[in-house]
Amino acid sequence: MSKQDMTEEELNARHAEKMKKKKAARDKIMATKTIEKGLLIVHTGKGKGKSTAGFGMVFRSLGHGHKVAIVQFVKGRIDTGERMALGRFDDLVTLKRMGDGFTWETQDRQRDIAAAREAWEMAKQLITSREHRLVLLDELNIVLRYDYLDINEVVEFLKTEKPDDVHVVITGRNAKDELIEIADLVTEMTQIKHPFRSGVKPQEGIEF
Incomplete structure (x- = not known):
């Protein structure tokens, strides 16, 4: 019998039976997922939303009462909505704004390398301290892209020194293959579309 020939009651019963089977299948799959660990998460790509997704995880962790830390590698000193919002959770948040802006703004390679190194040393301290459930390394992919940090050093640290119960979230375009691996x-x-291409400037509450 086609859906068009069924009564509302029959459609509801058919839907309930389908969802019952779907739930049983999902419960069976979920029963096999028993590992609990600190994840290494990478948000990359040309589309908008990488840092936004990272901060979304930060706020989700805060909702559970977890302590979090954020290291911003290149965002500079501009006031942002997320910084102002996080200021309301001083007891749970450690925020380190280490960068001086994007590299095309500073136009000083050695200064950028020094800032990246300082931020990375801070990131390592925050991750290994085990005081934070989640550590966001915002725009780390940018400094790795420009080789301001050695990707092998970063990968080795994350593989061997990141505590098993700490989540690390990394954002930025052009994530290195070694990190993705x-x-x-x-x-x-x-x-898909971006208003910047139509002459729209960055909007408060959307871009910053």
Whole structure:
């Protein structure tokens, strides 16, 4: 019998039976997922939303009362909505804004390398301290792309020194293959449309 020939009651019964089977299948799958661990998560790609997704995880962790830490590698000193919002959780949040802006703004390679190194040393301290359930390394992929940090050093640290119960989230375009290889979760943001291409400037509450 086709759906068009069925009564509302029959459609409801058919739907309930289908969802019952779906739930049973899902419960069976979920029963096999028993590992609990700190994840290495990478948000990359040309589309907007990489840092936004990272901060979404930060706020989700805060909702559970977990302590979190954020290291911003290149965002500079501009006030952002996320920084102001996080200021309301001083007892749970450690925020380190280490960068001086994007490299095309500083136009000083050695200064950028020094800033990246300082931020990375801070990131390592925050990750290994085990004081934070989640550590967001915002725009780390950018400094890795420009080789301001040695990707092999970063990968080795994340593989051997990151505590098993600490989540690390890394954002930024052009994630290195070596980082993608060791990550537990990788999401690539794909740009379909962006208002910037139509002459729209960055909007408060959207871009910053």
